[in-house]
Amino acid sequence: MFARIGRLFRGFLGLFISGIEEANPEALMEAARTEFRSKMTQYNLALARMAGVAERLKGQVNAKAARAQELERRILANHRAGNMELAGTLARELQELKADLGTDNQELKETEEAYDANLRQAKLAQREFEDKVRRVEKQISQVKIKEAQAEAAAALSNVAFRVGDLGDTMKTVEEILAKRYETSAGKARVARDMVDLDAVQEKENERKALEQVALAEFLASQGIQTTPASESQPPATTKEIGPQQ
Secondary structure (H helix, E strand, C coil), X not given: CHHHHHHHXXXXXXXXXXXXXXXXXXXXXXXXXXXXXXXXXXXXXXXXXXXXXXXXXXXXXXXXXXXXXXXXXXXXHHHHHCCHHHHXXXXXXXXXXXXXXXXXXXXXXXXXXXXXXXXXXXXXXXXXXXXXXXXXXXXXXXXHHHHHHHHHHHHHHHHCCCHHHHHHHHHHHHHHHHHHHHHHHHHHHHHHHCCCHHHHHXXXXXXXXXXXXXXXXXXXXXXXXXXXXXXXXXCCXXXXXXXXX
16 A cells, blocks of 8 residues: 555656646756766766876886887997897897887877777767757747747637727717717807907907007107097097007
């Protein structure tokens, strides 16, 4: 029974994690980047150790090559001096040294080839991972665009918008505006009808008459004589005060 409960719990946990992964692809991408960087770090450390071995072998080869040249000079010098026993001992040492040198050269060659191959593999893996990241990022962008389009389409289909659906609302607005227009027009007419046009006209004539009196007084103060309006022109049909133009 506990085993079945454990399987059920693991199943629910797997479904929960799968749901989180589906909802957060960017988080999975970042996790993949972190994992790749960790592996590349380990790989680079291994390459560094291999490069160190190659450098150590280079040092051994150079040292043994220099030792071999020195032995050759000593062998020739002792041979010319008649020290045949010492020359033979040195020749034997040179023979063993050259054998070691051949082995070291072979190991150095293999190490360098392995280092170059692994370095190319690391660079290739880096390029392949970067290409895959770009493809996945592009795919995520496309998925987000399509999801946004689908959400917009679903929202529009749920609204089912038609101009005819607003008929009642627009009719109410028109009725309200018509009532407001009628009310305002009625108020304006009442205000206009309440104005005493005769009184307005009398005030206007009075203003003009006062203006003419003021003008006459000013001209008189300047010594300029003016002709009364009643003498220069016949009386007008309308009852107005002041000179006629």
